[in-house]
Amino acid sequence: MSFVCCRSFMAALAVVFAATWTAAPARAEVSEISISKGYGILYLPLIVMEDQKLLEKQAEKAGLGKVSVKWRVLDGGNVINDAMMAGSLDFAGTGAPAFVALWSKAKGIPNTAVIGISALSATSLYLNSSNPQIKGLADFKSGDKIALPGIKTSLSAVVLQMMAAKQFGIENYAKLDPLTVGLPHPEGLIALTSGRSDVSAHFTSPPFSYLELKDPKVHKVASSVDYIGNITLDVVYAPKKFVDANPKTTEAMLAALDEADAFIKNHRDEAADIFVRSSKTRVSKEDVLAILGDPDTRFSTTPDKVKSFADFMKAAGTIKTAPEKWSDMFIPQLSGRDGS
The missing domain is CATH 3.40.190.10 (Periplasmic binding protein-like II)
Structure with a gap:
């Protein structure tokens, strides 16, 4: 093959390769x-x-x-x-x-x-309770249990800390932490409404907060929006x-x-x-x-x-x-x- 023909062949091959490369789907990322x-x-x-x-x-x-x-x-x-x-x-x-x-x-x-x-x-997260004596954050006492997912680190836990800081001062942000127990929201709903648990409150999001308030034994204690805004x-x-x-x-x-x-x-x-x-x-x-x-x-x-x-x-x-x-x-x- 002459040098000219070789150059023509390589050029044609490059065009074909480029066209094939362009047509190929991008698959460098995860599938x-x-x-x-x-x-x-x-x-x-x-x-x-x-x-x-x-x-x-x-x-x-x-x-x-x-x-x-x-x-x-x-x-x-x-x-x-x-x-x-x-x-x-x-x-x-x-x-x-x-x-x-x-x-x-x-x-x-x-x-x-x-x-x-x-x-x-x-x-808005609602703090709901089945204890009629609990009407505000200051009413929680030793022995009360507040269900939320992820003690200290979950969304509900930290928002509750922010609410406590606003009510009791930043130095007391963890005031309610000893009362919290870790339960996924569906289990928290059951624990609060079943009457078969020592959980007396649940800090939760919709629809669980709405469903709990359908129970005549449950009332809303506080809303997160009232404390920290939307x-x-x-x-x-x-x-x-x-x-x-x-x-x-x-x-x-x-x-x-x-x-x-x-x-x-x-x-x-x-x-x-x-x-x-x-x-x-x-x-x-x-x-x-x-x-x-x-x-x-x-x-x-x-x-x-x-x-x-x-x-x-x-x-x-x-x-x-x-x-x-x-x-x-x-x-x-x-x-x-x-x-x-």
Whole structure:
């Protein structure tokens, strides 16, 4: 073969190779994704994502081909953080305090650091009780038991500490901690309403708070919104090394969450049906629609006052490092949003 022919052949081969490379689907990123969600209305965007296969849709739209999504139900910050550190979770929905604690502890450690993907939801947590003598936080006494998932570290636990700090002073933020017992929300509901337990109160989210108040023996002692305002309570986060290695997958996750929020807003009736189907409690569609109609119940990927958790936890001494600004804890794609 002459030198000219050889050059022509190599040029043609390069064109064919380039065309083949361009046509091949992007498969440098993961093809299987593991996500955790918890119990209650705070996880509705993730529940809608699973039902409508929104992440699969957004991943294919991003050129990632078909991805397999595995869903797990985990409740309590410690359990979720342990699963994340063990490498069995790629994305997790969890209470903001658990995320803040792990972000602070692992900041700057290459194989351990985590980063927020988005806000998830906000609502009012109710502290309900079956003891008629308990009408406020000051009425709890030694021997009373308050059920919540994840003692000291779960969303309910830290919000209860913030409420105690407001009522009794920051130095007494842990005043109610000795009374708390760790129970997933469905079990807390049963413990409070069954009459077969020494649990006299439950600090919980909808629909469990709503279902408990249907029992004539149960009354509301306090609402989190009355103490700390309406702020983002749950977030979605991931290992930073996973995000760095899978940028398109991360973008698809954020897009799927935005789409889920739009679905809930524009198809409230269908979203209520999806929640009822997924719920492990006997919640009615009417109850779910009432919860979704509550102005305290909101779904957004933009963090709202998440930094207030970090500031409180730093003041209480439960974390050593707090972010200078809220966006330090989240992916850069959120930095242009009006978060806090």
